[in-house]
Amino acid sequence: MLKDLGKYIFMVELGYKYIHIFKKTFFHPFITLKEGYKQLSVDRQGYSNTVLNFLNIEVEVIGELPKKDKILYAINHRSLLDILVMENIFSKNNKSGVWIAKQELFDAIYGKFFQYSGCMSVDLNNGKGMLKFFKSMKKTLAKVDDLNVYIFPEGERNKKKCVQKFQSGAEKIAKANNLAIVPVYIDDTLETVFEDAPYKEKKIVKVYIGEIITENDLEFNYKVLLNTAGKANCEE
16 A cells, blocks of 8 residues: 555656646747757656656567657557656657647646647547647648657557557558558556556566558558567457
8 A cells, every 4th residue: 555655656746846847848938849849758758767767667678669750659558657668768769759648638637747748639529629630730740850659549548458459540640741650569568567566676568669661551560560479459
């Protein structure tokens, strides 16, 4: 009980500290959009790495992130810890990017953390909201030549050990903005990993990075990545 309480207190206090850090960049009157996304990415990575160190979690990468930018990373999703694990990887590869998140997260009690840290909201239940999102994404990517897009194509957290069928949004975003896609598989149930943290001995989380997809056949190429990891889709 005290173990669980301690990690929540640590993350909440650190989160409030970083909201103030994010706001300095988010509301900066003179910083360019490119500089802003870069700084917010660095700060998100700082938060993520601090939490992972506290939980005693280490990330092992199988494969390589591409050198180029303007890529959409399609990632499986089971826990908010997924974001921290991926930010850890991006920090080691000097990548800046924007997370795509459902509007509900921005309306929640911790919504300001997502808003000020440079995430982009999308209202999946509102046609006008979807149109606004696609216009905003296109405008942003036109101005920021090194920005990557991070998305969970399953649409919501999946509590199963397999990977659910992807929604169509990831491929639509990639096609509309001429982005290549890289599939990413986090090979652990991070909801459980978080429940058991912090660890006395280092906990290793493996993450598989797939090859660049240029034909936008995400489902097929993600299955190839899953086969490499010895895993399967939920319907299989």
